[in-house]
Amino acid sequence: MDVRKAIEERRSVREFTSDNVPDKDVRSILDAGRWAPSGLNNQPWKFKIIRDDETKRQLAGCTHYGGIIKSAPVSIAVLLDNTTGYDRTKDLQAVGACIQNMLLSAHSLGMGAVWLGEILNKRKEAENILGVRADCELMAVVAVGRPVKKKRASNRKSLEDLILY
Numbered sequence: 702m703d704v705r706k707a708i709e710e711r712r713s714v715r716e717f718t719s720d721n722v723p724d725k726d727v728r729s730i731l732d733a734g735r736w737a738p739s740g741l742n743n744q745p746w747k748f749k750i751i752r753d754d755e756t757k758r759q760l761a762g763c764t765h766y767g768g769i770i771k772s773a774p775v776s777i778a779v780l781l782d783n784t785t786g787y788d789r790t791k792d793l794q795a796v797g798a799c800i801q802n803m804l805l806s807a808h809s810l811g812m813g814a815v816w817l818g819e820i821l822n823k824r825k826e827a828e829n830i831l832g833v834r835a836d837c838e839l840m841a842v843v844a845v846g847r848p849v850k851k852k853r854a855s856n857r858k859s860l861e862d863l864i865l866y
């Protein structure tokens with residue numbers, strides 16, 4: 702898929718069909734994530750794949766957006782790996798780039814995905830449920846599935862509002 706088209710077409714998807722997401726698609730999404738740029742190419746990310754209903758149920762209790770986690774066939778926890786981190790700001794930027802690659806990749810595969818950040822309000826609780834090791838930090842959960850067909854609109858500020866003169 703054309704990159705520009707994917708960037709403009711991608712929307713956050715919060716309603717999924719019951720269709721499964723095959724492992725090969727999950728791996729393809731993670732693969733796109735791992736090709737993101739990072740400072741010094743330190744690749745400070747790790748992933749946990751969540752398919753188990755009980756884990757989803759518990760994780761759902763950590764966010765107002767729990768219904769999305771419960772209904773998505775698969776969710777991916779994106780972690781910052783502090784053992785490879787070297788500069789917190791740059792490491793966080795790199796993880797953001799990684800997540801955006803994942804969202805674009807999901808879209809190009811015909812999947813829908815949404816970046817869930819509100820869950821970080823209960824980061825420790827979510828990390829305990831996921832068994833995140835002490836040297837890693839939860840950055841986001843990305844819920845993935847086949848999108849329910851519906852129109853999803855979004856908007857952006859105009860370039861004129863963004864370019865500072």
Ligand SMILES: Cc1cc2nc3c(=O)[nH]c(=O)nc-3n(C[C@H](O)[C@H](O)[C@H](O)COP(=O)(O)O)c2cc1C
Pocket residue numbers: 711712713714715766815816817818819820854855
């Ligand atoms: C850092 C970050 C955190 C987000 N957290 C949530 C969230 O917790 N729940 C949710 O439904 N969407 C979340 N989103 C998705 C945004 O709401 C969405 O990207 C934005 O409204 C623009 O819509 P679009 O992705 O369809 O273009 C998050 C996005 C980002 C980048």
